[in-house]
Amino acid sequence: MKVKYFAWVRERVGKAEEMVEPPASVRTVDDLMVWLARRDEGYAHAFERPRVIRAAIDHAHVKPDAMIAGASEIAFFPPMTGG
Amino acid sequence: MTARVTIRIQEADFDIAKEIAALTQGRTDIGAVVSFSGICRGSEGSETVAALTLEHYPEMAEAEIARHAETAMSRWPLSGLTVVHRVGRIAAGENIVLVLTASQHRQAAFQAAEFLMDYLKANAPFWKRAESAAGTGWVDARRHDDDAAARWTKS
Numbered sequence: 082m083k084v085k086y087f088a089w090v091r092e093r094v095g096k097a098e099e100m101v102e103p104p105a106s107v108r109t110v111d112d113l114m115v116w117l118a119r120r121d122e123g124y125a126h127a128f129e130r131p132r133v134i135r136a137a138i139d140h141a142h143v144k145p146d147a148m149i150a151g152a153s154e155i156a157f158f159p160p161m162t163g164g
Numbered sequence: 165m166t167a168r169v170t171i172r173i174q175e176a177d178f179d180i181a182k183e184i185a186a187l188t189q190g191r192t193d194i195g196a197v198v199s200f201s202g203i204c205r206g207s208e209g210s211e212t213v214a215a216l217t218l219e220h221y222p223e224m225a226e227a228e229i230a231r232h233a234e235t236a237m238s239r240w241p242l243s244g245l246t247v248v249h250r251v252g253r254i255a256a257g258e259n260i261v262l263v264l265t266a267s268q269h270r271q272a273a274f275q276a277a278e279f280l281m282d283y284l285k286a287n288a289p290f291w292k293r294a295e296s297a298a299g300t301g302w303v304d305a306r307r308h309d310d311d312a313a314a315r316w317t318k319s
Binding site for chain 1: 202218219220221223224225227228249260261281284285286287288289290291292293302303304305309310
């Protein structure tokens with residue numbers, strides 16, 4: 082699946098998007114954050130406070146307990162500050 | 165008359181008068197247009213802000229704004245609405261966002277405009293980075309904005 086990062090999540094991870102293939106044990110958005118955070122220091126920094134991070138699956142907001150099976154694009158970003 | 169819904173995300177500035185004309189042109193059923201403009205404030209707390217740079221998630225931003233527009237259209241008797249959101253670098257004093265709502269009577273137009281802005285602030289995927297004398301940094305989300313959006317789901 083494709084994962085996208087925005088704003089300071091993108092800066093900390095060091096890339097805007099990538100393809101990932103998490104193991105089957107990674108079932109929810111929360112699981113995916115924990116799994117990504119183990120990759121390196123940048124990811125660990127980006128996901129150090131997972132409660133602050135917002136997520137979207139296929140362009141719709143989701144809660145951390147949302148299942149990721151079947152998702153083609155998952156995005157992680159800080160709370161929004163538009164308008 | 166079919167409702168006119170215009171949603172645009174762009175780097176360029178917008179002309180409020182032209183946008184209102186596009187919304188109302190050739191129609192005699194509209195009795196009220198409410199216009200809200202969000203402008204880049206030159207300060208954030210005690211910091212002076214020279215400019216904001218807005219990043220967005222293009223596909224989702226369009227989908228989110230369209231979803232909120234549909235909700236507004238179904239909730240109030242609107243003749244049309246326009247949302248224009250700018251991205252990129254925006255200097256202090258320049259426009260950031262425009263919301264126009266048109267209706268036969270003012271109440272629907274006022275309420276729908278406020279609803280759309282509250283939802284855009286809390287749910288549309290845009291992020292502001294501020295430039296100040298101290299450097300640049302991401303603007304923190306305000307709890308107040310989430311509360312403002314939540315009140316529309318209460319009643």
